[in-house]
Amino acid sequence: MADLWISNARVIDPASRRNAVGDLFVRGGRMVAALSRAQRRSARRIDGRGLVACPGLVDIHVHFREPGQTHKETIGTGSRAAAAGGFTTVVCMPNTVPPADNAGTIQFIKDAVVRDAVVKIYPTGGITVGLKGQVLAPIGSLKRAGIVAITDDGDCVQSNELMRRALEYAKMFDLPLMDHCQDQSMTQGAVMNEGVVSTRLGLRGWPHAAEDLIVARDVILSELTGARVHLQHISSRHSVGLIRRAKARGVRITAEATPHHFTLTEEALVGYDTNFKMNPPLRTEADRRAIIAGLRDGTLDCIATDHAPHTDHEKDCEFDYAPNGIIGLETALAVSLETLVRRGKFKLPQVVDLLTRRPAAILGLPAGTLVPGAAADICLFDPRKAWRYDARNGFSKSANSPWHGRTLTGRVVTTIVDGRVVFANGKVA
Amino acid sequence: MPWHRQHLLTLEELSVAEIGQIHATAAAFKAILQRNVKKVPAMRGKTIVNLFLEPSTRTRLAFEMAAKRLSADVISFDAASSSTQKGETLRDTAQNLQALNADMIVLRHGASGSPLYLSRLLDIPVINAGDGAHEHPTQGLLDTFTMVEHFGSLRGRKVAILGDVLFSRVARSNIHALTKMGAAVTLVGPSTLVPAWFEDFGVTVSHDLKSALADAEVVMLLRIQHERQSSSHFPSLGEYTGMFGLNKTRASWLHPRAIIMHPGPINRGVEIDSELADGERSVILEQVSNGIAIRMAVLYLCSGGQPEAVVSSTE
Numbered sequence: 001m002a003d004l005w006i007s008n009a010r011v012i013d014p015a016s017r018r019n020a021v022g023d024l025f026v027r028g029g030r031m032v033a034a035l036s037r038a039q040r041r042s043a044r045r046i047d048g049r050g051l052v053a054c055p056g057l058v059d060i061h062v063h064f065r066e067p068g069q070t071h072k073e074t075i076g077t078g079s080r081a082a083a084a085g086g087f088t089t090v091v092c093m094p095n096t097v098p099p100a101d102n103a104g105t106i107q108f109i110k111d112a113v114v115r116d117a118v119v120k121i122y123p124t125g126g127i128t129v130g131l132k133g134q135v136l137a138p139i140g141s142l143k144r145a146g147i148v149a150i151t152d153d154g155d156c157v158q159s160n161e162l163m164r165r166a167l168e169y170a171k172m173f174d175l176p177l178m179d180h181c182q183d184q185s186m187t188q189g190a191v192m193n194e195g196v197v198s199t200r201l202g203l204r205g206w207p208h209a210a211e212d213l214i215v216a217r218d219v220i221l222s223e224l225t226g227a228r229v230h231l232q233h234i235s236s237r238h239s240v241g242l243i244r245r246a247k248a249r250g251v252r253i254t255a256e257a258t259p260h261h262f263t264l265t266e267e268a269l270v271g272y273d274t275n276f277k278m279n280p281p282l283r284t285e286a287d288r289r290a291i292i293a294g295l296r297d298g299t300l301d302c303i304a305t306d307h308a309p310h311t312d313h314e315k316d317c318e319f320d321y322a323p324n325g326i327i328g329l330e331t332a333l334a335v336s337l338e339t340l341v342r343r344g345k346f347k348l349p350q351v352v353d354l355l356t357r358r359p360a361a362i363l364g365l366p367a368g369t370l371v372p373g374a375a376a377d378i379c380l381f382d383p384r385k386a387w388r389y390d391a392r393n394g395f396s397k398s399a400n401s402p403w404h405g406r407t408l409t410g411r412v413v414t415t416i417v418d419g420r421v422v423f424a425n426g427k428v429a
Numbered sequence: 430m431p432w433h434r435q436h437l438l439t440l441e442e443l444s445v446a447e448i449g450q451i452h453a454t455a456a457a458f459k460a461i462l463q464r465n466v467k468k469v470p471a472m473r474g475k476t477i478v479n480l481f482l483e484p485s486t487r488t489r490l491a492f493e494m495a496a497k498r499l500s501a502d503v504i505s506f507d508a509a510s511s512s513t514q515k516g517e518t519l520r521d522t523a524q525n526l527q528a529l530n531a532d533m534i535v536l537r538h539g540a541s542g543s544p545l546y547l548s549r550l551l552d553i554p555v556i557n558a559g560d561g562a563h564e565h566p567t568q569g570l571l572d573t574f575t576m577v578e579h580f581g582s583l584r585g586r587k588v589a590i591l592g593d594v595l596f597s598r599v600a601r602s603n604i605h606a607l608t609k610m611g612a613a614v615t616l617v618g619p620s621t622l623v624p625a626w627f628e629d630f631g632v633t634v635s636h637d638l639k640s641a642l643a644d645a646e647v648v649m650l651l652r653i654q655h656e657r658q659s660s661s662h663f664p665s666l667g668e669y670t671g672m673f674g675l676n677k678t679r680a681s682w683l684h685p686r687a688i689i690m691h692p693g694p695i696n697r698g699v700e701i702d703s704e705l706a707d708g709e710r711s712v713i714l715e716q717v718s719n720g721i722a723i724r725m726a727v728l729y730l731c732s733g734g735q736p737e738a739v740v741s742s743t744e
Contacts, residue, residue, distance in 0.1 A: 195626060201542065204562075316518075319541065320561070
């Protein structure tokens with residue numbers, strides 16, 4: 001494998017507090033401090049002028065649909081979408097068909113990753129058998145098979161007793177539990193945020209309290225058990241407040257926010273466009289602002305996409321009947337730059353941190369930094385490049401994006417995994 | 430002013446002038462309906478499909494009757510007999526109907542927003558005959574038409590809408606039409622069925638029946654849906670009737686000229702006493718009759734007819 005020499009890029013590496021124009025060197029798939037003169041001569045040189053070079057992005061919440069729903073996405077196509085979006089490490093959710101609630105399915109996923117993936121993919125396993133919330137899954141075997149966290153994802157465990165035992169048990173393996181916070185008794189048939197807009201549209205409302213209740217429960221159970229809980233895609237301002245107060249007293253919780261929840265609001269649903277339908281739903285402007293404030297002050301730890309592919313024919317139907325979810329890997333960086341940097345006045349390194357070092361730290365993944373010795377996972381992007389996003393020409397197998405047809409600013413130019421260029425100039429290698 | 434809309438999807442999007450045009454056209458058709466020969470050739474040779482994917486009796490019959498009075502061919506089919514039972518999507522069902530040369534689709538659907546969705550797929554007019562809890566525009570039109578017949582202008586008149594507002598498309602369409610027409614609307618019912626979010630529509634939300642009914646010139650009752658009893662929205666039908674059922678005493682709080690309306694089907698003894706439903710203040714059957722004229726007007730206008738043509742033909 002050729003050495004790499006990325007020259008004159010603005011290097012942003014939050015882990016080493018680096019934020020200056022300079023060079024990056026790669027040898028043997030790892031970052032090195034420098035190359036010798038002879039090594040430089042033979043290295044593949046990438047001109048980084050005008051570009052930002054940062055650690056490969058890390059997304060700890062994606063759905064790659066394999067096994068079982070490969071008409072929506074596969075580990076291969078999902079990984080290409082990740083590479084095109086600058087992501088070099090992703091964590092996939094266990095709600096496959098069958099669910100990833102046993103070591104055999106985890107092994108199937110790992111085999112597919114080795115065979116088909118162009119980025120690093122880590123599996124998660126179910127908390128309960130079949131993600132049904134009744135009986136604990138074989139968490140120890142799942143850990144041994146290679147999972148990095150347990151989660152029932154969209155099927156939030158409703159029983160507090162079962163959740164408590166899951167946390168106690170998972171703590172033995174130092175496995176974090178990722179929770180999609182939703183009290184299902186309060187959200188029967190719900191398809192959007194409950195409030196003025198749902199009242200106007202005649203759609204069944206999903207009250208923020210259904211998220212807040214489970215966030216509070218998880219805080220309490222994390223305190224009781226000492227286990228780590230990661231709260232997924234926070235959508236409610238009240239949840240942000242609960243997390244902020246819990247963190248202030250040292251509870252071991254972390255939380256993520258999605259680009260759609262900090263960029264869009266329920267007003268987007270007025271045309272009943274199913275590409276704005278996801279779970280948890282888009283909420284109000286006050287919620288959106290609270291999520292941004294949470295990212296700013298560290299209450300929310302990282303950005304995650306909840307990349308959830310569905311085919312056209314599944315999404316093209318009555319709003320009530322459409323499945324929840326949107327794809328996000330190919331737009332996350334540009335949307336985050338737009339909302340947080342250009343409009344929110346975040347510093348660029350802060351947003352890079354939210355997309356790299358911090359998500360990696362939550363699950364202890366070997367990713368998210370460019371310090372010498374680290375895996376050479378690198379994202380090069382042009383922060384000023386405007387481009388029109390055409391979801392139909394993207395790398396995901398599905399096109400269910402609210403940003404389809406929109407002009408976005410900030411484009412990934414090159415993605416490097418272990419020193420290999422996997423995406424460059426619009427093409428996956 | 431010419432009529433330019435192809436679809437009738439909501440009353441929220443109509444202007445007060447458009448509502449007036451539909452009312453005027455309906456008044457002209459109503460005059461025709463009182464003649465010996467009740468049929469006009471306005472839509473001869475056109476085919477209207479009533480696509481009712483949710484059960485309905487009176488709305489479907491009224492649309493059928495309206496289509497026949499306009500000399501259109503009408504085909505009605507419902508959820509039970511349609512291929513949606515075999516898993517066909519709404520898109521495919523509708524595109525098949527268009528391919529069969531239907532000229533217009535009247536859609537009743539349990540999912541809010543589905544008429545808008547359908548209107549984007551098809552080149553032919555789509556008429557919303559009720560979508561989920563969203564809107565039931567022809568009901569709102571016939572209700573306001575009936576009120577105008579009784580009172581003339583609705584400006585400043587107090588209208589109380591009583592019952593299960595949360596799940597009611599009838600309420601939403603009426604709220605939009607009435608607020609545009611200048612009526613003072615009060616929504617009343619249990620706090621679980623009349624959430625404060627409705628204030629955003631420009632109406633008063635109340636849980637006190639006496640003050641809500643006081644001096645109201647119209648009280649519009651909404652059907653209490655029995656199936657809601659199993660949910661947590663109110664304790665029992667008995668308690669509902671005890672707290673919010675309209676009876677003689679409560680009706681006495683209304684304005685002396687007040688009319689009592691109900692979109693049907695009525696639950697006698699639940700939201701309204703039988704005596705009142707059949708009493709002289711009740712206009713419930715007038716609403717049904719007016720429903721035909723309103724639907725004739727909507728079918729006629731959305732198929733390209735112009736209001737002046739009908740209005741002048743009856744003068």
